[in-house]
Amino acid sequence: MAWLVVEDRVVASVEVAATRNARRRGLLGRHGIEGAMLLSGARSVHTVGMQFAIDVAHLDSEMRVLTVATMKPGRIGRFPRRARHVLEAEAGSLQQFGVNPGVRIEVRP
Secondary structure, eight states: EEEEEETEEEEEEEEEOSSSSHHHHHTTTOOOOOOEEEEOOOOOOOTTTOOSEEEEEETTTTEEEEEEEEOOOOBBBBOTTTOOOEEEEETTTHHHHHTOTTTTTTEOO
16 A cells, blocks of 8 residues: 655555556546556557546656546546546546646655
8 A cells, every 4th residue: 555645744544556457457447546546658549448637747857746636437548648647437537636736746555
C-alpha cells in the first residue's frame, strides 16, 4: 500500500500500476476505487468499457500536475506532450485531494 501526498499532506491511498499489463488493465472491470491509481510511465488513458466517470491528472517527469479533467465512460483521453504519468480517481476525488495544475505530488510507501 502506498500513499498519495499533496503539499506534504497524506490525502489518500494510491495503487501504483508500473507494469505494462497493470497500466493496460487500470481501473477496467471495477465499479469504483477508494483513493487513486498512478499509471507510472503512461501519457494518456481511455474510459472505453469503464463503468464510472473518473478524474484524470497528467503529471510530468517531476510529478507536477499538468492538467486535471473528468472523463465519462466511453471516452479517449488527451496526450499532453510533457506527460509521463497519469493519476486516476473517481470523479470529484482529485479536487477533494487538492490535486490541481501546478501542484507537485508524491507517492510514499
